[in-house]
Each structure stands twice: as structure tokens, then as C-alpha cells.
Amino acid sequence: MKRIVVTGAAGQIGTEMVVALRERYGRDSVLATDIRIPEGETGGPFALADVTIGDSLDAAVARHRADTIFHLAAILSAVGEQRPQKTYEVNIGGLFNVLEVARARECAVFTPSSIAAFGPGTPIDLTPQDTIQRPNTMYGVSKVAGELLCDYYHHRFGVDTRGVRYPGLVSWLTQPGGGTTDYAVEIYHDAVESGRYECFLAAGTQLDMMYMPDAIRAAIELMEADPSRLEHRNAFNITAMQVTPASLADSIRQHLPGFEISYAVDPIRQAIADSWPRHIDDSAAQNEWGWAPAFDAASMTADMLANLQTGSP
Ligand code: NAD
């Protein structure tokens, strides 16, 4: 992995992934792409590329002489229910184009799936790596289709496809892009800015979460893992913590004792959250490539608040 194209580079994950990849492989080895220009200095090469237009992506990969694509362009769960047709086009059509370019240009591909690839009927506690996947959102459908497409391109064409099922990701640098777990980012911003937060999920809604530095490290470690050890490839369950809005509020109160949370439940996002697991089992990732998170809820909260209080966006 020496010359990398990142799609969706202006997003919540892409912004920090590009920085981490450049630190590891060199500034000019990583071409950041998106359909919008990232806010602020990109710190290296950037190109506009739309993943739903195969030629646009192919031109970027060819010009950069890439050997690896980190494919992060997507529509997330909440926006996905508002725009299901667009979500199909970007998440499934876009991934198909990425895989075709990777097949033709002999690139490896990292692309994230999500806890949204599970749904009603999936065991909700210690959700196994291999289990029932019958999601009832367009985002979830696109993630299951994506996992299967990536496996197909690996077995049929030998493309080195790898992926994880990310839980909700918490970060301070870039705002999330329209998902159900966005509350877990908003809560920290509002805690610092106003000392209160109105949450769109109910107090006891438990979901898996992860702090962004762990999420970035997981992707890089998986792409560098010995392929002979990988039985699963697409896509590994990974998690770092299980939280609820109420437990995150408690952890914020350890630092900001006056913090207040109230609830105005959004039935659409609540229904999405209620269709996802409460706690996934990531032992396959632990065993096959040594996955282990560094941050729990307490250390994540301390780091989030410190970063937000010292002048981030
Ligand atoms: P995001 O919404 O923050 O960013 C997605 C980026 O894709 C945006 O910058 C957007 O401009 C870009 N994009 C949209 N349509 C495009 C197109 N047609 N061509 C090129 N770029 C396009 O999303 P994210 O949170 O960074 O997620 C990245 C990946 O990780 C997605 O596959 C998502 O499903 C997955 N994931 C994210 C989380 C999370 O909590 N952030 C959790 C699980 C999985």
C-alpha cells in the first residue's frame, strides 16, 4: 500500500483518514477525492471525483497510479431514509464502480460496512460475526449488498477487498454526515457550547460506539494484516464500547457537572437505532488480525472535551 486514493475524503472519517495515511505513507502518496472541496487546508493532493461516474473515479486512480482505494463516499442512515434512491445510487452504484476500477487497475480496496448491516431478527447482544442480516433501511440494505459485492470481487476476480462493520463513530474534528449515531458527536459540541443537549434518541438506547483514532487505526491495521490469516475480509465486526445517551451524559458530567440532557425522540431515527444490535461480538477481528481498541467511554469523553475546549471547530 504505497499510492492511495481516498473517496469521500471530506467526510467525518475521510478528513482524519487522509491525515493518518499521509503521516504513514507520505503526503503525496495519498490523493484525497470527494464531490465537494474539504473545508480548510487539505495538506496534500486533492481532486474532485464522483463515485457514481465510473470514468471520473477511473481517471483519478489512473492519474495517481494508485494501488489502493480507501472508499469512504456514502450516504448515511438517516439521510438514507429521506433519499433512498440516491442512497442506492451512491452506496451500491458507487461501490460497484470502485470495484470495477480496482479490478481493472489491480488495486486493493478498503470499504466500511456498519452495524446497520444488521436488522430485526439479528441477535442483539454479542451479535456474532456470521449471523442473520435482514436490515430494514436502505442504508442497511446497501451495506449488506456492499459486503457481498466485495466478497464476490475477491473470490471471482482476486481483488484484495477488506472491510469492517464500524459502530457509531465519535470525533471532534469533522461533523458527522447524517447518521443515527450523530447524537454521540452533537452531545459533546453542545455540552461545551451551551452546557445542555436535546437528544433525538431515547435515554436508554444502547449502541456500540468507537472513538475516531481507533476507527482510523483499525482500517490501516486491517489493510496491513497478513492476508493468509483473514477468513472473513468483508466485513469484520469491531467495537470499542457500548453507550446510551444517558451514560454519555453521565460521563460528560464527570468533567462538566452542570451538563443537562433532555429528550425529544425522533421516531424515524429511534426506529433505526432500535433495529441495530446493542453489543456486537468482535472476536473474529481480534483473532484474525489482532484488533483491540485503545479508548473506552471515559477516555474518549476526556479527549473529546479537551479537544473541543481548546478551540476546535
Ligand atoms: P460522511 O457522510 O461524513 O462523508 C461521506 C463523504 O462522501 C462526504 O464528504 C460526501 O461529500 C461524499 N460523497 C457523497 N456522495 C459522493 C459521490 N457520489 N462521490 C464522491 N463522494 C461522495 O460519511 P462518513 O461518516 O465519513 O462515512 C464513511 C464511510 O464509513 C461510509 O461508508 C459509512 O457508511 C461508513 N460508516 C460510518 C460510520 C460513522 O459513524 N461515521 C459508522 C459506520 C460506517
Ligand code: AKB
Ligand atoms: C449511522 O448512524 O448511519 C452511521 C452508522 C452507524 O453506520 N453512524
